[in-house]
Amino acid sequence: MRPSEMLKDSCSLEWQAATNHVFCQELTLGSLSLDKMRIYLAQDYTFIDNFVRLAASAIHHAPTLADRLPLAAFLGIIAGPENTYFQRSFDSLNVSKEEQETPSLLAPTAGFQALMLKAAQSGSYANMVAVLTVAEWVYLSWTQNTDRIDSPLPFYFQEWINLHEGEYFESVVEHLRTQLDRAYDAADGAEKATIADYFKQAVTLEKQFFDACYDI
Known part of the structure; x- marks a missing residue:
């Protein structure tokens, strides 16, 4: 079994709760209330800054150019089309400038922000790709x-x-999973435990984020 699959299975309840969440179901059916979507987008937009920092740090720490380039290309999507999507959505949904720029952070939002910064500052490529993999694979x-x-x-x-x-997008997730697999295989026992902890924390926070946006 691939290490990334093993890590997912180690927190399967949280994974299933996040990836089958009623928030996501309603979004894809178009039945999600616009108030919930406004809250979700305003909160999610705050992730971009620290996501860029984390991705840039991972690019810097990646072993080779071949490992760096797919993530660098994806970072361009985040900074370009995805950022533009947020701006268009904010305009269409009448999200105020204050909510766009300085929303009151929900607890899971603040938690995930802190986890991304912790991974970026850890100096460990494995920790970085563990969080990035969860963020995109979920x-x-x-x-x-x-x-x-x-x-x-x-x-x-x-x-x-x-x-x-x-x-x-499937290729992005596959690249991240491959990077995580390799980093996990190369880690010692203590490092493996740390990687697993980052992975599980990220999955739990993703689930809690959907909960918080949905429950308001």
Whole structure:
């Protein structure tokens, strides 16, 4: 079994709760309330800054150029089309500038922000790719798990789904999983435990983030 699959299985309850969450189901069906979507987008947008820091640190610590380039290309998507998506959605959903720029952080949002910074500052490539893998693999999984409808969705639902599915995004997740597999295999016992802890914390926070956005 691949180490990334083993790590996922080690927190299977949290993984299933995150990737089959009612929030994700309602988003893909277009039935999610716009108030919940506004909260979700404003909170999620705060991740971009620290995600860029974490990804940049991982790129710096990656073993070879071949390991760096796919993540560098994906970082361009985050800084380009994904950032543009947020701005268009904020305009369409009438999210205030204050909520865009300085929202009151939900506890899981603050927790994930702290985890990303901790991984970035750890100096360990394995810790970094553990958090990055969860962040992207959870989203690929929920787009694959959720039901769909035939009628068109508003762009702020549909384009968010589109950003997290398809061959290109699958290749990003596969690259991250491969990097995690290799780093885990090369780690000693103590390092493996630390990698597993980062992975589980990230999965738990993803689930808690959906809970918090949905429950408000």
